[in-house]
Amino acid sequence: MKRPPIPEPDLEALLNKAFRDDLPPETEARLNRHFLGLRRALDQPRISHPDRMPWMRWLFQKEILAFASACMLLFGAVLHLGGDQSVLAESVSRLKVMVEVSSSLRDATSMDCVVIQPGVGGEESRYRVRWGANGVTRVDRDTRDGVKQTLWISNTTMPPDPVWQPAMEFLMPSTLATNIENRYGSMQTGRRGGSGPDEFLLAGQENQQVIEIAVDERTFLPKMLKKYWPDSRRKGDERDCLMEVWFLWNQPIPQELLVPGSGRTQINH
């Protein structure tokens, strides 16, 4: 037979006094807000009903993760054994090449390039761009009517006349590096038909124009850049060229050529 508990009124009274029910209204309101928050959360489907996406729970089950890891390992092994056909390896290699080219361009101490833009009827516009590490770029332009003009551009000025526009992409090596990184899209690497043994080809696109850059294999500096018309089709080995640029890097450029006002007609801007 169970004995009734011994009544201890003094202890009960003491505990009741210590644990008295005197909840202040402001505290009660604060605490009630938590219930309100929970109820509100329940009214929002995404938070309140995580069980409505059981596939999420399924997706993160240990077995599934283990299986996915095994698949990835297997895939990695297949890619590795794939050799030249490895898409991943090719992609990494391409990225590495672009980084090397970009880095070499940014390290260049001088640039001398000729920009040739074929025109209608066989006429062409020709620009010679020379850049020195002091930050000044000299652009010489041969117009179709035989006039020669020169423009000096420092890091802080921009030419207003659109006739200089074709040369603007090649004012500085860093501009070209930025274009390769950002504007020319994901460039493919490969050998160029008829190219020398010491160069490889980078091919990309900008505004649907095809861009090909022949890069020196040893220095990772561009030797030649060509742009083709968007609608140009291969006719044998010939394509309609939109622009052709030939580069010379890190060759000494006489400093006087980079001083504004030296030689030729100066264009003030």
Added chain:
Amino acid sequence: MRAAASLNEEQTGQFDGAHLHASGETRVTDDRTIYDELIAPMQNKMIRAIWRIVRNPDLAEDTLQDALAVIWKKRLQVCIHPNPRALILKMCLDAAYDSLRRLQREQRRTDSSSLDGISVPLADNSDREFEEKELEQRVQRAIRRLPRKRALAIMMRLIDEKSFESIAQALDCSEVTVRIHVSKGRAQLRKWLSPFLPDPGRRLIHEKATDSRA
């Protein structure tokens, strides 16, 4: 996975929710129902139970948050429990007990001197508020010194006047064990809180006097 716990009339015997009783058998089908049928009716009791133990607005807020998190995490377990109300209350008191223990650790960090050994001469202190505060702290200290199940049994008995059967269901133990918990817990509390209790000799005289008057 959804809550699809079947609660029949017998299972919900301790559950006062009229909605659950209405049809004899009710199927709790979603989270909103669980909230409406199990948690919302307990809101006031949960708040007050936590407050009565921790007696500090900030701590009460933290404790309630902890308790709600646990209850929500174990909501399905609550649904199928033979006494959901007792279980919810037990979870709240559990959180309150944890908060008291946490408070104790923090106090130890800030003040290495233990106040447990110091007896406060209450008779000499005229400040009633201070007395009450001291009593609260002493009782809190005594409660957190008790083993968890013993403390929970004492608090459930005291706060909600739960039957031994309900406490046994909530603590998942036998009724006899609960009685032992309560009995031993009371003995320990009596010992630790003796400076605040009337002298046993005087209590005996008082009881005899009451009896003779009767």
